[in-house]
Amino acid sequence: MNGDIKPRVILVDDDESIRIWLKGLLVALGCEIAGEAANGRDGVELFKKERPDLVFLDVQMPELSGDLALEYILAADPDARVILLTSVDSSRFIYERMEAGAHYYLSKHAPPDEFKAALEEQINNLKQIP
Amino acid sequence: MKAAEPESGFSMAADGGRSLLLQTIQSISRGHFDALDTLYALPGEEGIAPEVAELAESIGLILVRLEARDFHIELAAEAEQRLQELNALKDKYLGIAAHDLRNPLSSIRGMSQMLIEMDLDKDTRKSFLESINRVSNQMLTLINDLLDVSVIESGGFELNLTEGNLSELVDERAGIATVNAQQKKITLSTDLQDVPNCMFDTERFRQVVDNLLTNAIKFSPSDTNIHLTCREIGTTIEIAVSDQGPGIPPEEIDKLFGAFETLSTRPTGGEKSTGLGLSIAKQIVDSHSGEIEVESKVGIGTTFVVRIPVKQQS
Numbered sequence: 045m046n047g048d049i050k051p052r053v054i055l056v057d058d059d060e061s062i063r064i065w066l067k068g069l070l071v072a073l074g075c076e077i078a079g080e081a082a083n084g085r086d087g088v089e090l091f092k093k094e095r096p097d098l099v100f101l102d103v104q105m106p107e108l109s110g111d112l113a114l115e116y117i118l119a120a121d122p123d124a125r126v127i128l129l130t131s132v133d134s135s136r137f138i139y140e141r142m143e144a145g146a147h148y149y150l151s152k153h154a155p156p157d158e159f160k161a162a163l164e165e166q167i168n169n170l171k172q173i174p
Numbered sequence: 175m176k177a178a179e180p181e182s183g184f185s186m187a188a189d190g191g192r193s194l195l196l197q198t199i200q201s202i203s204r205g206h207f208d209a210l211d212t213l214y215a216l217p218g219e220e221g222i223a224p225e226v227a228e229l230a231e232s233i234g235l236i237l238v239r240l241e242a243r244d245f246h247i248e249l250a251a252e253a254e255q256r257l258q259e260l261n262a263l264k265d266k267y268l269g270i271a272a273h274d275l276r277n278p279l280s281s282i283r284g285m286s287q288m289l290i291e292m293d294l295d296k297d298t299r300k301s302f303l304e305s306i307n308r309v310s311n312q313m314l315t316l317i318n319d320l321l322d323v324s325v326i327e328s329g330g331f332e333l334n335l336t337e338g339n340l341s342e343l344v345d346e347r348a349g350i351a352t353v354n355a356q357q358k359k360i361t362l363s364t365d366l367q368d369v370p371n372c373m374f375d376t377e378r379f380r381q382v383v384d385n386l387l388t389n390a391i392k393f394s395p396s397d398t399n400i401h402l403t404c405r406e407i408g409t410t411i412e413i414a415v416s417d418q419g420p421g422i423p424p425e426e427i428d429k430l431f432g433a434f435e436t437l438s439t440r441p442t443g444g445e446k447s448t449g450l451g452l453s454i455a456k457q458i459v460d461s462h463s464g465e466i467e468v469e470s471k472v473g474i475g476t477t478f479v480v481r482i483p484v485k486q487q488s
């Protein structure tokens with residue numbers, strides 16, 4: 045992806061305040077928000093409709109959990125880049141999700157500086173994809 | 175109490191007194207200690223050696239103790255069951271703390287740090303500040319509810335009864351709820367009749383009415399109406415809140431007033447629901463010697479009715 049083009053991302057999290065925060069942060073980091081959803085089912089539909097460059101997906105959600113949403117998204121596009129937003133820090137939990145095909149994970153409760161740095165790295169990686 | 179006696183045709187010679195011993199032991203184990211008298215009273219020649227009789231007594235007493243132990247085991251099992259229930263409740267508290275408090279706190283921290291460090295545009299700043307404000311209020315409500323539930327669970331729930339007018343209280347709460355209803359394009363109509371003054375805990379009853387109104391707004395779709403009434407019926411004052419929301423499935427009605435019970439119906443505007451409000455409301459109404467009832471039809475709407483006696487029993 046050309047460095048000048050804004051990565052298109054979607055945000056799927058049932059917590060409105062988390063979405064508002066991440067939206068602000070992603071825009072500040074040069075992303076375009078293609079859409080947002082408050083549950084897994086709507087998130088999968090949004091993915092199919094928008095085909096974004098990057099998906100931010102919460103794990104614990106109503107309607108359809110993030111785990112299942114991840115499966116559906118990868119079934120729709122095996123190359124989809126999904127970054128999981130977790131509240132759980134156990135390495136086994138994270139290992140299982142990475143095995144399931146998640147591209148990366150971010151702990152929502154990490155210190156803001158760390159969170160921002162990790163997010164920035166992911167966005168920059170995306171920009172360097174030819 | 176009848177002592178154990180040898181069966182008719184009983185012969186000591188036949189089984190060496192084994193049947194009599196067994197009978198006596200059984201009688202003792204049921205608390206019939208006078209059975210020993212029969213044993214000791216047998217004629218000398220046919221009688222049982224005193225050592226054997228003592229042994230029978232000991233065995234009988236052991237059986238009595240075993241039964242007592244069984245009883246204590248039962249008590250312990252009941253205590254363990256209660257402990258497990260409390261443990262499950264504690265897990266739910268922790269679950270709420272982990273999800274419903276940690277998420278908003280993380281977002282508040284993230285947004286406030288960005289506000290401090292970054293040069294954000296006006297719209298982003300406004301949406302951050304509004305979100306921080308809204309989320310803080312939600313967290314405060316949640317913490318207050320958790321504290322209420324914990325007071326209720328520990329049995330330390332006390333009312334501060336004063337004389338007041340429920341119609342006026344309902345009117346006051348409706349005025350405040352109208353603002354929230356309008357934001358979701360929901361109208362609020364009222365039919366508040368003159369009712370006699372009665373004794374109630376003003377702050378707690380505000381909580382009840384607020385909870386019913388908040389729930390009705392939370393679960394109602396746009397362009398619907400919520401109807402609120404207050405009237406005197408017989409010896410009670412009745413408050414009713416009717417909505418045109420999705421209704422509650424019959425199989426979920428029983429769970430409605432339990433602590434931490436959230437049902438399949440979801441808030442229409444992405445609001446939070448921890449399932450504590452109705453449990454607290456029921457506790458407050460119950461402690462006023464009142465009752466809270468619900469009538470609901472899926473696809474039509476739900477009505478919550480609260481009745482409290484005009485004259486509180488002391």
